[in-house]
Amino acid sequence: MEKTEYSRFRCFDDKNVENVHDLAYTFQVSFFAMCRIATFPWAALEKALLNSSSDVILDVLRKTCLHPICREKPPSVKYRRLFLSELIKRHELNASEPLDELYDALGDVIGAEEDALCYKTYLLPSGEAVSIEENVAVISEGTTGLVTWEAALYLAEWALEHPDIFTGRTVLELGSGAGLTGIVVCRTCKPTKYVFSDCHRAVLERLKNNVALNGLTRPDSTGVSVLTQELDWESAQKDQLGRIGADTIIAADVVYDPDIIGCLVRLLAELLTCKGQQSRPEAYISSTVRNPGTYSCFKNELEKAGLKHLVLTHPVTQVFPYNRITSIEMIKVHC
Incomplete structure (x- = not known):
């Protein structure tokens, strides 16, 4: 474009x-x-x-x-x-x-x-295009992770306004889905290392395709070391998380199912415990609040785990065309 x-x-x-x-x-x-x-x-x-x-x-x-x-x-x-x-x-x-x-x-x-597949293309402020291969159906192969959701677009826009959160850092994205947010961060925010992660086989394959589609498999194209990893929130081991060594953790639209809140919070607690790290890691989570009860449960579980959270209320400039009528909230989680 x-x-x-x-x-x-x-x-x-x-x-x-x-x-x-x-x-x-x-x-x-x-x-x-x-x-x-x-x-x-x-x-x-x-x-x-x-x-x-x-x-x-x-x-x-x-x-x-x-x-x-x-x-x-x-x-x-x-x-x-x-x-x-x-x-x-x-x-x-x-x-x-x-x-x-x-x-x-x-x-x-x-x-x-x-x-069964199509492409969505988004224009960055630089004029460059980010293209994402998606499934035509919202739910496919037993998952919703093969399409891009509003909270991911919002998180990408927030990243464009806060590149300092990512520049020179190792970033881990939980539940990367189709990969839009991470691709935008890699193309614009200059992280040293970026780890896309998910646990669904089909989603991981789509992630790899989209990362390659946008030229991120060539280190010379962005200067970012990019990895795509399987990360099961329930079975993730300390040594695996330690090898990643994330300074910044991000996630979009991962708080939607009460059954996964417990393992998500345990994973965040492990990632944010700061053991062996020079600086305190921080997590930034963008959520479309579809069910206030589920979202409140998530915040309560964070508190029980000894994690603090701060709602980020500063307005984010809309860059991409999507429906902003829905309630999207950004929080910062830290220990």
């Missing part, structure tokens, strides 16, 4: 459009992140069509379905089909001349075979 001066995600509607380029950019970042079709600024597009005829549609099309990223790392077939159908409908309602490019693009996906 080409570099752009727009380093933060903007939300445009029919009352908030600076120019056609802004509008096309918003369509672009929303399309590659596979945002819900209904959330696109369609009213703003219709308004722009009144002034620029079909040029704005062509600009949107070139930045989405005709963009090189869409050929190499495309959103799902179904998603592209729905997007193009809506784009054609808006164009037909507001323009007199048909566009062959629109119908050609739709023709390409009408007969395409749907795959």
